Amino acid sequence: MSNKKVIFGVLLFIAFIIIAIFALSFKLTILESLRFVLGSVYILFLPGYIWSFILLKKQNLANRIIISFGLSFVMSPLLVFLLSKLGVKITLLSSVVEISLLIIIGLIILFIKEFALNKNAK
Numbered sequence: 001m002s003n004k005k006v007i008f009g010v011l012l013f014i015a016f017i018i019i020a021i022f023a024l025s026f027k028l029t030i031l032e033s034l035r036f037v038l039g040s041v042y043i044l045f046l047p048g049y050i051w052s053f054i055l056l057k058k059q060n061l062a063n064r065i066i067i068s069f070g071l072s073f074v075m076s077p078l079l080v081f082l083l084s085k086l087g088v089k090i091t092l093l094s095s096v097v098e099i100s101l102l103i104i105i106g107l108i109i110l111f112i113k114e115f116a117l118n119k120n121a122k
Contacts, residue, residue: 008061016041043099048072050106054113075102 019037028036048071052064059067079098084090088098 011065043076044072045069046072047075047099047102047106050103050110051075054106054109
């Protein structure tokens with residue numbers, strides 16, 4: 001296992017523990033705490049992490065993680081705001097669908113980008 005993967009795993013584990021302790025401190029049920037932790041990662045980290053591979057060239061892992069949180073803090077609320085201005089009501093379902101589309105579009109672009117790079121390398 002490479003050093004970067006170990007560092008990433010440790011940082012992710014520490015972030016998960018901090019969020020879990022924060023969630024449990026509010027006397028939530030286990031299911032509510034799990035929803036809080038996974039929802040936080042889904043909204044505050046995952047979109048930015050995927051888009052950081054599209055927008056940035058090679059970065060070390062620590063920079064990519066920090067940039068991922070920043071991108072997610074900007075992209076997720078901005079998308080929900082813009083779609084609300086277009087008449088989409090802000091509900092839990094619409095927010096999850098919008099952020100899912102942001103992630104899926106990012107994955108599609110990343111796949112196309114990697115496919116094009118691999119095709120050009122041959």
